[in-house]
Amino acid sequence: MQQQLGPDIAHGRLEAADIASGFSDLHPPLEAHEALVEADRCYFCFDAPCMQACPTSIDVPLFIRQIQTGTPLAAGRTILDSNILGGMCARVCPTETLCEEACVREAAEGKPVKIGMLQRFATDRVLETGDHPFDRAPETGCRVAVVGAGPAGLSCAHRLAMLGHDVTLFDARPKAGGLNEYGIAAYKATNGFAQAEVDFVLGIGGIRLETGKVLGRDIHLADLRADFDAVFLGIGLSGVNALGAEGEAAAGSHDAVAWIADLRQTVDLAQLPVGRRVVVVGGGMTAVDAAVQAKALGAEDVTLVYRRGRAAMNASRYEQELAQTRGVHIRCNLAPRRILAENGHVTGIELERTREEGGSLRYTGETLVIEADQVFKAIGQQLVADGLSNETDGLALDGGRIRVDGERRTSLSRVWAGGDCVTGGSDLTVVAVEDGKVAALSIDTALRAAAIPAGLAGRLLDAATPLHAPER
CATH class of the missing domain: 3.50.50.60 (FAD/NAD(P)-binding domain)
Incomplete structure (x- = not known):
């Protein structure tokens, strides 16, 4: 971020230990015994619905069976053969709406097998060896x-x-x-x-x-x-979609994608400035990620606003709940009209209340203002x-x-x-x-x-x- 910082945008709002805690591993990895216990919960379904729900068609019953039989390296290879980035996908995939939602135990008990965690367990074992599990075919010259x-x-x-x-x-x-x-x-x-x-x-x-x-x-x-x-x-x-709102160029108004990229490349997060009051505009994963991380950096009040209802948000229900448990306020049916600024710095955002009628979004004309030092735009890319x-x-x-x-x-x-x-x-x-x-x-x-x-x-x-x- 190259903009001049506003008076209420600062770094060091939290102690280093608190920041480290806020950015610690969202789901600590399973220990070997935990993985075995979780693998035992799998029914190893024929024509498994979890496998059908995976965009890369990982053979989920097979790799879980391989974990259960004490061969996690074989399980990792099974995963990576279908999805070479299976390690990252185990960390970031919305498993709650893919394989785990399709899990038979989810339907029967409301508690699916932790497929994502088991996938991480297996792929981490492979990466830890330092050896690549696949060999190149003879060179084709192409x-x-x-x-x-x-x-x-x-x-x-x-x-x-x-x-x-x-x-x-x-x-x-x-x-x-x-x-x-x-x-x-x-x-x-x-x-x-x-x-x-x-x-x-x-x-x-x-x-x-x-x-x-x-x-x-x-x-x-x-x-x-x-x-x-x-x-x-x-x-x-x-490319990042613009709000098209008055005041969008004010200092303290940022593209959430660029801000997250800056955050990911920052060595000392305690030195990354954040506002005291933050508003994130959007309803997808990027909006949630920006809001949660702003809170983890020490923002006192973080609000995520979305123009439609909660059910229309692209962020999964799990991600929405994660944001709320991390202290983010989610407010729906609010569309941005203009960003308010004084002396070139963001002071708030004016929003218009909306409602949905027959699937169409209607603007009511009723407005409200949320005070903010920073506004992050996360309304899609092009x-x-x-x-x-x-x-x-x-x-x-x-x-x-x-x-x-x-x-x-x-x-x-x-x-x-x-x-x-x-x-x-x-x-x-x-x-x-x-x-x-x-x-x-x-x-x-x-x-x-x-x-x-x-x-x-x-x-x-x-x-x-x-x-x-x-x-x-």
């Missing part, structure tokens, strides 16, 4: 460019390298990891886990990482298509297509995102895409991982079908890849 080293790009790069292709992985930021490094709440991924997982992924070999390379500035899609046999775009959503501007005649967009088919092929030959940047993309790490894996398998099939030397593969694939494949 070269693939992966743009974006977030979950989708890392997943795609790893699978391609595992299949024997040479991968160059580009990212605009100084570090790889994408959302996992810069966007996840610090209390969900502690002790540098995101970078440890990146190192693990790169440990397969055959992947060259180049950071600080911005698409459209340092690298260009046309050049990548000319120099590589295939291209995967996992560029995420770097694709920045600057780096794609020279390719727009061939690269189809839909709803402001890249259109892909079921194999994550774009309308542009030899270009695949996945993650948040594609139409229908989700902000979930696990969905991005699946996109990267599916795209890698499709790329591998296309390259092998060409059955010619790598230097000529591009020309044949120009003809082989459909320009207008069925939409995802």
